[in-house]
Amino acid sequence: MAQIRNFGPVARLRSDASSHVIRYGNAGIRQSGRGLVFWFGPRTSSIAEVPMDDREATLFVKGRSQDFQAVTVQGMLTWRVADPELLASRVDFSIVMTNGQPRSEPIERIVTRLAGLVSQTTLEYLAGAPVRALLDAGIEPLRARVETALADAPSLAEIGIAVVAVRLASLAPSSELERALQTPTFEALQQKADEATFERRALAVDKERAIAENELANKVELARREKLLIAEEVENTRTRATGEAEAMQVEAAAEAERIRTLETAKSEAELARMAIYRDLPPAVMIGLAARELATKLDRIDHVNVTPDLLASLAEGFRKMPPVVDAR
Incomplete structure (x- = not known):
């Protein structure tokens, strides 16, 4: 915003580099440029200040699709002044000579014109296809169409306005329709999740069966080994008993032989003694x-x-x- 200081019948203006100042006097342009500093007579001059920086406008369009479904479009529009003198001649950018404030609201008028052009193009696009086709196509076709429409709009070129960029954030149906459209996808995803759960359970059952079969095989192998061990123990016991029996037989035979020898000796001694007593x-x-x-x-x-x-x-x-x- 320009800064104006009054010194009696004259005043001094200092403008920023981002503003284009146009001084009118004697039915013509006396001075025009960015960041000007000059003296002027408030009673004999008229000054317009046009902003030269990029400006942004919010876009919000609510329309109907070809199948009469409500669709909302949101985004941002960036624009700038291409010809400040042409724009100042078509839109009132004049300022108050005492304090430098704008006399009207020219920016709002420009934003309103831009929003009208965007709304017209968006509504035509939404009405040309059913909601499912619009949602499947996404926001890029609409953005390109709006950008082309604004670039070719004669109502902007004739006032010296240029569109820098168009950014669309969303293209969405109503909440009820969105839930209805999400239901098949949600059901399909839920079905896939259920299938994944079933597959995981089936895999778990297969693993449990494999584990059970492995445990059963281990038990069978342990039983077989236990059977072999029992057979070996029985054989060892039989061998041990046979050895003990043979040892006892040998011991009994030896004892019998000892008793037999002893008794034979006693008998022989008794016979010898009896023979002595007989005579x-x-x-x-x-x-x-x-x-x-x-x-x-x-x-x-x-x-x-x-x-x-x-x-x-x-x-x-x-x-x-x-x-x-x-x-």
């Missing part, structure tokens, strides 16, 4: 018997000697052979 006289036998009896008794209280016993002893002594002295 002894009765008196000697009686004496030996008496001695043996005496060894078995703890004490002798009394002894009975009968005449028969004495007669037998005397007869025995008589029959005994005489003892020869070897000396």
Whole structure:
């Protein structure tokens, strides 16, 4: 915005580099340029200030498709002044001589004209196709069509306005229609998700079956090995029992042989002793018997000697052979 300082009958104006200032006087242009600083007479001059920087305007168009469905378009439009003197001659950009404020709202008028052109082009485009085709095509065909329409619009060229860029953010139906259109896609995605879930479950079942089969195979193998182990233990037990039985048989045979040998020796000794006793006289036998009896008794209280016993002893002594002295 231009800065104006008044000094009595004259004033001094200082403008920014982003503004094009046009000073009119005596039915013509006295000065024109960007970032001017000059003195002027407020009563004899008229000044217009045209902004030269890029400006943006918000776009919002609500229309109907060929099948009578509500569609909303949103975006941004960037424009600039191509010919400031031409624009100042068609649109009032004059400022107040005392403070530099605009006398009217020229920017709003330009934005309104741009929005009208965009709305006309957008409504024609939306009405030319059903909503499904519009949504499938996206925003790029509409953006290109709006940009072409604005570039070729004579109503903009004749006032010195140029469109820099058109950016569309969305092309969307109403919320109810959007939900209705999303339902088939949502159902298809849900179906794919269910199929993926079923496949995952089937895969899990296959893995569980493989694990169960592996466990069963392990159990069968363990049972087989256990059977072999039991058979080996039975065989070892049988072998051990057979060995112990054979050892006991050998031991019993040895013990029997020892007893047999001992008894044979006792029998032979007894036979030899009996042979010795067989040749002894009765008196000697009686004496030996008496001695043996005496060894078995703890004490002798009394002894009975009968005449028969004495007669037998005397007869025995008589029959005994005489003892020869070897000396």
